[in-house]
Amino acid sequence: MIRIKEGDLLRLASMLGDMGYRVIAPTEANGVTKFSDFSAGTGIDLDYIRAINTPRDFLLPDGERLYTYRSTATVTSYGLKIRFPTVEGPCPVTINAEYSTPSGRIAFFAIHPCHANAIRYLDRVMLSDPADPYYKARRERSLIVVLECEEGDDFCFCVPAGSWKLDDGYCDILVRRSGDEFLLQPKSKAGEEAASKLNARAEADLLEEKAPKMRSSFSISTSEEMIDRCESEGLDSCTLCAACTVTCPTCYCSDIEDRFHLVDPSNVERLRKRMSCQRRCYSMIAGGNLFIKTKEDRYRWRLKHKFPFSSKAFGISGCVGCGNCIAFCPAGIDMRRTVGRGFKT
Amino acid sequence: MKAAFYSLTSCEGCLTTLITNLGPNLQALWRIFDIDYFKLVREPVGGEKVPRVDIAFVEGAVVTSLDKKRISQIRANSSFVVALGTCASCGNIAYSASRGVDLKRRALREIEVFEAEPLSSYVSVDFELSGCPVSAEEFTVALLRLLNGIEPKQPDFSVCYECKMSGNRCLLDVGKVCLGPIAMGGCGSACPSVGAPCYSCRGPAVEADLSAYLRTIRRHGIPEGKALSAMNAFTGKKIVELLKDGKK
Amino acid sequence: MRADDNENPYVPKSATVVAVKNESLETKTLRVRLYKWKAEFQPGQFVQLLLPGVGEAPFCIASSPSDQKHIDLTIIRRGLVTIASHYMRPGDVVGIRGPFGRPFPISRMLGKDLLIVGTGIGIAALRSLILFLADHREEFGEIDLLYGARFPEDLVYRDEMKNWGEKMNVMITLSKASPEWGGLRGRVTDHLDGVVKRESQIAILCGSPLVMRSISHELLRRGLKADQIFVSLERHMKCGIGKCARCLISGGWHVCKDGPVFSLDEISLEAIGE
Incomplete structure (x- = not known):
């Protein structure tokens, strides 16, 4: 464990930048805290409880390019060959798909334990066989600096969700505020390497994770049947804006679509866009059939995906108790009423 | 493929946006289509006559007697009609502004003025591309889908x-x-x-x-x-x- | 990186359309030749077909697994990709990803009597299996194929049905048959009596969700056990490898990875959809 001043902690962020990491840190602007690229000289919000975006936005960025290809042959078959100067000449025999996986290292600076556990969940999803090559490339070279919370806000429930504890590999440096100072505990080789550059004297004590204070206590128990049976209290104010899934650190549903360019229509990019189960086209199949129609169904679907489906498919819960879906819901819909046993507001 | 761009009662902001924001795509547009009518860009060959086209893009709301006549001519001569911008798809500001006022006094010589309506109040519209003004990006995506013989899609999110x-x-x-x-x-x-x-x-x-x-x-x-x-x-x-x- | 020498599961490999066959008014079968690669697939698996400039959609492979250089896809006009696929001509280049998914449980079917029920375009997902069974006929017991459609014009694989009839009992029923129709009439559920009788039978279903549910219900009522009934489900899989969560179904299964073939003791009837 090492003990440092706030200035040194900010210095650590800049040093990570010097070590070649792209540093993602919480910054406050216009009344909301947001993870964004840190550069020396900008401030870091070390007192934040809640951020509107999550590490997921950097590990699985919206609109990521999966590959590009040439669409020459098909354009001709639609009767447009005369008009496009780019598609003259003999048809190629392949679509010439080309891709590149991301390079560069990402350091998540001062994320909370719930977000570290969200990364653990995403790992389970994205790295299970066959691994997602884009996510894998980012994760292999990422570093996580976790800043512990002393106390949650009205929406936090990481203690009932069990996500204040950190698994090996999901925390390189653990940071705790202690009065005016910060306590640092490197937990991996990469963490030690970074912390050693602070030249602070190491103390013998070992810093262990500590559960933050919670404003409500309850236990989480769910099954598909229980979620199906739940009352849809408050759902009549749901406008299907999907804020719950957009701000969720573990929502990973996606869509893959083409991006064309009129100037060179034969050069097509294939992009991965974020998708939400609250949106209409999430469950639409050819012919316009929907599998998940009503608000109630979509709400239940989100919870089923978080709890029973995730336990079944990935072996862990998909909810880390960060409370973002409750805090950022314009309608104030609280999923703890559905899944929390003994929950009281 | 033939296309035409018409303007009914509006600020012509949508077509202006396309011209300014399509950038290099604007030239591509002229290569891909035979554009018979796009008055903001050049004087139409056939004058004010509504040409027979595959795709018609119409901006503006239906407000005057001229508009009414024009939109039915456009519908009759176009295989696919796209309402371009919120005036054409919803009526926009003119819709509420033209209600509860004495429109008779607003008539210009022989041109009568009515309560503003979107295109769909008078003719069947095949696709509505909303926006005040429309976004050139969305226009391009919709256009490419149309070129491929596929109906464009509206955003399903808020x-x-x-x-x-x-x-x-x-x-x-x-x-x-x-x-x-x-x-x-x-x-x-x-x-x-x-x-x-x-x-x-x-x-x-x-x-x-x-x-x-x-x-x-x-x-x-x-x-x-x-x-x-x-x-x-x-x-x-x-x-x-x-x-x-x-x-x- | 060039795609032809990689194992990135998102990036399609090239293939060329070599033949297009009109099956019915709304249906065509595209035969594609894989360009410098082989697809080691089994009946019941699906591929993602990329039509350049249009998009990608999942289709069950409809050809025999004995030919790994070619893939047949029978496609009905419904959405974006399917409509565009009807414009394809021999020589056009497409992208193929896959094969993906869990195939039909051939090992469990060996030596057993089989009941194969397909309705509408669902028959396309069964053709690969039917061709496989015809090739390995002696390894299976009695095979009944029950194919239901609405109008005579909707029937696909009409010319092949005769060949199949030599290897198995083929029954075709139309729910909205014209007076000239000489075959069976009514829904597939009306004709289950003669074919569901065997203890060791395995039933394979594919069709619209509602029809599959009613058939499953009938089969269970007639004494077949849930683990004897297999359904092939349809969802709009985007990635094919369990990363996009678009094909999750009740029970926490990914249709793309854990399916599209499920036995009814794994999923509930409700999970099939409506």
Whole structure:
């Protein structure tokens, strides 16, 4: 464990930048805290409880390019060959798909334990066989600096969700505020390497994770049947804006679509866009059939995906108790009423 | 393939936006299509006559007797009619502004003036591309789908969705009347991202739920009346229809 | 990186349309030749077909697994990709990803009597299996194929049905048959009596969700056990490898990875959809 001043902690962020990491840190602007690229000289919000975006936005960025290809042959078959100067000449025999996986290292600076556990969940999803090559490339070279919370806000429930504890590999440096100072505990080789550059004297004590204070206590128990049976209290104010899934650190549903360019229509990019189960086209199949129609169904679907489906498919819960879906819901819909046993507001 | 771009009663902002924002795509447009009518770009070959085309893009609301005649001619001569911009798809500002006023006095010589209506009030419209003005990007995507013989699609999400994606503070939380939760998205939450509330300039979202929205704003202590008057500003006929449904 | 020498599961490999066959008014079968690669697939698996400039959609492979250089896809006009696929001509280049998914449980079917029920375009997902069974006929017991459609014009694989009839009992029923129709009439559920009788039978179903549910219900009522009934489900899989969560179904299964073939003791009837 090492003990440092706030200035040194900010210095650590800049040093990570010097070590070649792209540093993602919480910054406050216009009344909301947001993870964004840190550069020396900008401030870091070390007192934040809640951020509107999550590490997921950097590990699985919206609109990521999966590959590009040439669409020459098909354009001709639609009767447009005369008009496009780019598609003259003999048809190629392949679509010439080309891709590149991301390079560069990402350091998540001062994320909370719930977000570290969200990364653990995403790992389970994205790295299970066959691994997602884009996510894998980012994760292999990422570093996580976790800043512990002393106390949650009205929406936090990481203690009932069990996500204040950190698994090996999901925390390189653990940071705790202690009065005016910060306590640092490197937990991996990469963490030690970074912390050693602070030249602070190491103390013998070992810093262990500590559960933050919670404003409500309850236990989480769910099954598909229980979620199906739940009352849809408050759902009549749901406008299907999907804020719950957009701000969720573990929502990973996606869509893959083409991006064309009129100037060179034969050069097509294939992009991965974020998708939400609250949106209409999430469950639409050819012919316009929907599998998940009503608000109630979509709400239940989100919870089923978080709890029973995730336990079944990935072996862990998909909810880390960060409370973002409750805090950022314009309608104030609280999923703890559905899944929390003994929950009281 | 033949295409034409028409303008009814409007500020011509949509076509102007296309010209300014399509950039190099504008030239590509002329290579791909035989554009018989695009008066803002060049004097049409056949004069004011409505040519026979595959795709007609029409901006503006139907307000005058001339517009009425023109839109039925356009419909009769075009295989696919795209309503371009919110005036053409919803009626926009003109819709509410032309109601409750003495329109007889506004007539210009022999041209009568009526209460403004979107195109769909008079003719069948094949696709509506909303926006005040339309976005050149969305126009391009829709166009490429049309070229491939596929119907373009409207965004199925609300402005609220994109606004949360951009990581903005919710304007309802600070007491502003923001129509984001029921407004059709696709604009990238342009207004809320700079702190200005959404006025739903693209009409209501595909799955807009007015009563849920009104419950939501009541929760934020925003008077319903304020939101309803904000709705009347841009979205014209579609919000009027939504209000009727909501009262049922 | 060039795609032809990689194992990135998102990036399609090239293939060329070599033949297009009109099956019915709304249906065509595209035969594609894989360009410098082989697809080691089994009946019941699906591929993602990329039509350049249009998009990608999942289709069950409809050809025999004995030919790994070619893939047949029978496609009905419904959405974006399917409509565009009807414009394809021999020589056009497409992208193929896959094969993906869990195939039909051939090992469990060996030596057993089989009941194969397909309705509408669902028959396309069964053709690969039917061709496989015809090739390995002696390894299985009695095979009944029950194919239901609405109008005579909707019937696909009409010319092949005769060949199949030599290897198995083929029954075709139309629910909205014209007076000239000489075959069976009514829904597939009306004709189960003669074919569901065997203890060791394995039933394979594919069709619209509602029809599959009613058939499953009938089969269970007639004494077949849930683990004897297999259904092939349809969802709009985007990635094919369990990363996009678009094909999750009740029970926490990914249709793309854990399916599209499920036995009824794994999923509930409700999970099939409506």
